[in-house]
Amino acid sequence: MDIMANVLLAAGASPAMAHSIAEVEDFVGIASAVLINVGTLSDDWVGGMKLAAKKAVELGKPWVLDPVGCGATPYRTQICAALLRLKPTVVRGNASEILALAGASHTTKGVDSTAAATEALEAGMQIAQEHGCIVAISGAEDLVTDGSRVLRAANGVPMLQQITATGCSVTAVVAAFVSQFPQQPLEAAAHALSYFGLAAELGAADAKGPGSLRVGLLDNLWTMSEQQLLVGAKVHD
Amino acid sequence: MDIMANVLLAAGASPAMAHSIAEVEDFVGIASAVLINVGTLSDDWVGGMKLAAKKAVELGKPWVLDPVGCGATPYRTQICAALLRLKPTVVRGNASEILALAGASHTTKGVDSTAAATEALEAGMQIAQEHGCIVAISGAEDLVTDGSRVLRAANGVPMLQQITATGCSVTAVVAAFVSQFPQQPLEAAAHALSYFGLAAELGAADAKGPGSLRVGLLDNLWTMSEQQLLVGAKVHD
Amino acid sequence: MDIMANVLLAAGASPAMAHSIAEVEDFVGIASAVLINVGTLSDDWVGGMKLAAKKAVELGKPWVLDPVGCGATPYRTQICAALLRLKPTVVRGNASEILALAGASHTTKGVDSTAAATEALEAGMQIAQEHGCIVAISGAEDLVTDGSRVLRAANGVPMLQQITATGCSVTAVVAAFVSQFPQQPLEAAAHALSYFGLAAELGAADAKGPGSLRVGLLDNLWTMSEQQLLVGAKVHD
Incomplete structure (x- = not known):
């Protein structure tokens, strides 16, 4: 949470974090975009996540899903699949997470990917088509797809993987960019990754x-x- | 939590964090001051907050309230108002939070203030008088009042707003200072802000x-x- | 959590954090070692901690206990004692925590030690013998014992105490080292502390x-x- 908030502030955004069922809907009401990150999952947070996603859709606001560690445990995979059905604008994960989310048989080692982004492109395109969302797959070169087009974002340095929550943080930047360009979520997501x-x-x-x-x-x-x-x-394309 | 603890350690204090109902009262017993920050609210934490506040008052120890995001959601405003009735020694917030806490009709945009400190001075003085506490209002120039006197603390740089939890952290320093000068909470709070x-x-x-x-x-x-x-x-005055 | 994860990544390890009862056992299944840190305790997390410890023992994987603030409150001391009975491979604490864990009458001031490492050596050796584990006691010079041998690790700088969670982070490194040298937990723990x-x-x-x-x-x-x-x-010995 610490670096995510700092990244958003450094990017010029104005983050607020909430997880209580009692107030997430109100926070969605004042936000420009919603980010749902399943990092440290617990049952009482899941209710808040679902309420936030539903409220965002109801209000026509973009929401972004980060399926952290999807595939690592059955519980986590199931929660991520349930959130995916709530119509995110963008899903951003690494190749292992996207493969697991697509139901491909795949084992994730915690939150780090054991697969290359290209291996998950087909799975990502399938998710994008079925759920009408943008899927961004992080890797040495990031891939972003709306189910037909694919944009590639080729910035970054390998040592980012030695800093915790950089994946989560880049998803937060995706949410910030998409909030500003809601009509062009594909381009917004790709440029967020490059930024x-x-x-x-x-x-x-x-x-x-x-x-x-x-x-x-x-x-x-x-x-x-x-x-x-x-x-x-x-x-680039 | 990360930067708050680091700020307190760098300031020479000795922080410990707890939120379980099962142990907050015991922690209050060994602490010199208590800080209650409503940042990421949830129902099970609220019980711990109230117990901690009551125990601090019972033991005659100073406690400081940070009404993070007060006014952003009805739930949050209501919890902050309930905590205010438990007799904090100092309340430290930005102008939006202090205005919301005083019941002024005011909309907060998450945890960042949309109002200047001076706009909230009257509301702060009213809270200070009604509840017998010190109110510190952060802004380009910070204002600290006991309901009659007003001290101004004019240190800081604008870029602090691009670092998450600096507001929360300065409140923690206020608690540390007030613990050392419990008879002069007005001066202690003002100097904590300037430090x-x-x-x-x-x-x-x-x-x-x-x-x-x-x-x-x-x-x-x-x-x-x-x-x-x-x-x-x-x-200065 | 932030610095712990960053320390593990910087040390070349691959951390994942979980606390939900619904998935901790699955995470233990894919991990090389388990770290249980009682930092910000709450009842719903304790269940996850116990499940994780039991699963680690069942699978023959090393697990490491960090009894943060043991002795500070009765609740905390009791939870730590219950976890100790679940057969950790290594326990890493400061002198106050180890003394409290051994049942010695001792008052802890939050998470900072008020006793020197040598004062807790006898208590540490007693825990190691009774529970068949390694006990590491942090201090100006760290002491690590299996109940008979004692290794000393003499690296570090005093200013580490002005950074939050460095104790927790070094325990995480101990877990990473022990996962790589499960047959030599005494030496692995000592070298983790020195590294x-x-x-x-x-x-x-x-x-x-x-x-x-x-x-x-x-x-x-x-x-x-x-x-x-x-x-x-x-x-050295």
Whole structure:
């Protein structure tokens, strides 16, 4: 939660976190977009997640699903599948998570992917078609699809994997971008991934390890100009 | 929670966090001050909060309320109002939260303030008088009142708003200061705000963005000498 | 949780966090080792902790107990004692926690130790003998015992105490090391403590305070070579 909120603030967004059934719907009412991340699951949070998703759909607001660790346990896979049926605008996961979500027989090792993004492209396209959503698959090169088109976002550095919750954080940035371009969720998601990856590239220049990379990532999310993003973003068909 | 604990440790305090009904009262017994932050609310935590507040009052220990996001949802506003009736020593919030807490009709956008500190001064003074507490209102210039006197604390940098939980963290420092000067909660709260803001100013000198500002803030909370604080603190009537 | 996960990633491990009764056993099934940390206790988490411990024993996987704040409240002490009976491979705590766990009459001030490691050595050896586990006691010099032998690990810097959850994080590294050397838990635990302490020593060279020390710690956990560890680790009988 810590880095997700910091990433959103550094990206210029205004995050608020809530999970109580008593107030999630009200928070959805004042938000521009909703992010549902199943990270540290528990039964009492699941009710809040479902209410938030339903309210977002009801209000016509975009919502983004991060199926963290989908495939790692049957419970987690089942919750993710139930959330998928609630019509997310975008699903962002790594290849293992997307494969598990598509019902492909696949074993996930915790929250890290054991498969390459390309291996999950077919599964991602299938989810996108069936559920009418955008699916973003993180990897060395990220893939984003609406079920027919595929955009590739090729920014980032491998050492991001040594920082916890960078996957969750990039999903939060996807939600922020989609809230600003609700009519173009495919392009918004792809550019969100590139923006995050580019900030990591810029931060990596001065980084000695994952501690200083995290600092540099946050600094560059904040300081990056539109011009830097346009020049540095590697988004292509 | 992460930055709050780090801020307290860097400030020389000794934090412990608990929320279970089964042990909060015992923790209050060994603490010098209690901080209740309603950040990520849930029903099972609210019981712990109320028990902690009551125990602090019973033992004559100062307790500080941070009404995070008060006004954002009816549930949150109601919980904050109930906690306020349990006699906090200090309430620290932004202008939107203080206005909502005072019952002024006011809409909060999540945890960020949409109003200036001065707009909430009257509401803050009213809370202070009615509930016999100190009210601290964060803003470009912080205002601290006991219902009659008003102190202003003018340290800080705008980029603090790009770091999550800095509001929560400064409230934690207020609790630490008030625990050391329980007879002067007005002055203690004002100087806590200036100490935190000054550490941010010193840290900002080397900061490239919110990532490095957070590092510099923690470094300077720890290294700041009493002399530096006396020279740099901008607390005045 | 944030720094624990980052420390494990920087150390080359692959952490996943779970606490729901519905899935902890499945997570234990895919993990190489289990860490149970009682930090922010609540009743619904305790069930998950016990299930995880039992499953680890059943599957013959090492599990490590961090009795955070044991002795601070009766509830906490009782939960820690119950977990100890579930046969951890290693227990890692500070002197106050180990003394409280051994039933010695002792008052803990929150999560910071008020006793030196040597004062708890006898209590630690007693726990190790009774429960057939390794006990690691953190202090200026760390002590690790299997009930008969005692290893000393003498790396680290005092300023680590100004960073939250460094105790919890070093326990996580102990779990990672023990998972790789399950037949030598005594040596694995001692070297885990030295590896962590040495990374802090290397990071302290450039650190201005606890903010930059945390960055340097994570950087050096990642970049440290085997040669650096062999030369710098101060583990001895």
